[in-house]
Amino acid sequence: MSTVAELAAEIQQLSAADKHLLxxxxxxxxxxxxxxxxxxxxxxxxxxxxxxRNGEAAIKALQDWQE
Structure with a gap:
């Protein structure tokens, strides 16, 4: 796998059109x-x-406030 530096070096070799496409x-x-x-x-x-809304879950902050 290429490193970022290797990729950057390869990109520098591309034509302007290929760089634009990339x-x-x-x-x-x-x-x-x-x-x-x-x-x-x-x-x-x-x-x-x-x-x-369906009562399947409760708001944690509200539970803490009521205790």
Whole structure:
């Protein structure tokens, strides 16, 4: 497996067009990962709110306050 330094050296050998294509691929991959994480985060929030509303879970801070 190549190290970052080795990859950087290889990238320097690419043409400008290939560097541009590589940047587009990396940015697209990064954007998709962020979108996946945001969707998973939102789904977890929805799941937890439903559990609280259905009485399947309690808010910990509220339990501590009542003790």
């Amino acid at each position: 940047m587009q691929l990396l940015l697209t991959d990064s954007d998709e990962s962020e979108q996946d994480a945001e969707e998973a985060y939102r789904a977890e929030i929805v799941r937890r709110v439903k559990a609280i």
